[in-house]
Amino acid sequence: MNEVSLVAAVGRGLADESRVAMCLALLDGVPWTVSALAAEAGVRLPTASEHVARLVRCGLVQTTVSGRHKYVRLAGPQVAEVLETLCGLAEPARPQSLSAVRRTRHLAAARTCYDHLAGRLGVAVLDGLLDAGVLRRRGGLVVTRAGRTWFDELGISVSSLEAGRRPLLRDCLDLTERRPHLAGSLGAGLCSTFLARGWVRRTSSSRALAVTPAGERAAGELLGIAASALVVA
Amino acid sequence: MNEVSLVAAVGRGLADESRVAMCLALLDGVPWTVSALAAEAGVRLPTASEHVARLVRCGLVQTTVSGRHKYVRLAGPQVAEVLETLCGLAEPARPQSLSAVRRTRHLAAARTCYDHLAGRLGVAVLDGLLDAGVLRRRGGLVVTRAGRTWFDELGISVSSLEAGRRPLLRDCLDLTERRPHLAGSLGAGLCSTFLARGWVRRTSSSRALAVTPAGERAAGELLGIAASALVVA
């Protein structure tokens, strides 16, 4: 099977709004059940089941069964990157209506995007890292010398992440904020740290993250992020 | 129109092998006529015409008419990036059969990929830049301090490229070599330089680039690339 048929297979996978809605939902990095995806996409269970099977067939998602549940997740960081790049095509989109902003903003204070921080928190963190001189824009993002020690103090070794194959830093267009947040292995590491230190925690009901009081303090101290910037508003 | 329907529209655009073949052909950055695309994709002219119209509708390509010809090109660097990322999904692909390698290798000594160098030349240039210490892998590609002066001497100002919004350095999986070559604004700048200095020139018949004798000398002196590495073999 050559390049062409492979890309076309992925294209067919993403050629339907229901399936795209599922994939974009899965971008939060959390496994979803088939029925949750059905609700998300607005279709019945049988339809969703076929869609999932199809997404598996074209390599976009993977599944694991546990009891009578089947959990669906993206097949890997590469797939997440494809989806993010694809969403980036929408960038020159007209701003949403104010009411739509209001509606999504409520859900969008903080969440994960695949394996990194997103939503207002994610965007604020990237802004904070740039303002603090931890990162700098040099035709793409780079870590400054001071930034290395900043991450070290957080227990994140930049040099060991650099050794891996995955890109260290990557812009990822935030779906709700329409501005970039931090992706790549460093973004993932930062997200892990935020979770491990209890600065954010996953909420069971929704896919959103909750910022803890300790998290608000840490955001303020480390990055000068005002707590008010993170409130649901 | 929300994110979902936009991605799905692009997905439908890429949901057909003929259209994907066209888009991948257009990755060389050169405008193609509708009939050339028809031949490339192996369909008749009417079919190709409809495909092009459809690709225009979903924003993947743009067209300009000149006389009785219509020239088709990708809509922009973002589209090229999407296609390259998509091809990257194929990376863990089994190596091609040797005969297939031979066949493509003939076409693949040197060519452009959107706006940067590709083929054996492109891969060799990236390897050379890494070996020479001009670039380094640090969880993604970075320019070394020595590399900045190296590019300066070539008339390429890294710092002015850094000022732009476009990523400076990016890996792009070479479609024939199955190894990365250099993309991003620096890759594009390097390609321009190669063309401007007459180190490579576009061949009218095919989409390939021809490496000139001066180009072979320059490749050897600047990057230690053996001329034998660039021969069609």
Add this chain to the structure above:
DNA sequence: CGTTCGGTTCGGGGAAGGCCGAAGCGTGCA
């Protein structure tokens, strides 16, 4: 063991899409 429930399979109706030959349309050239 019977019920509940998440998920899959099946059948079928309706819509969309891919392909081509034939015909139509405009540009460029003699």
Add this chain to the structure above:
DNA sequence: TGCACGCTTCGGCCTTCCCCGAACCGAACG
């Protein structure tokens, strides 16, 4: 003016696809 040529439009055939209700399967639970 007439012809050649690149491209588009039209009509029609066939396939694929999306969706759902109904039926089925198997795990969990009492």
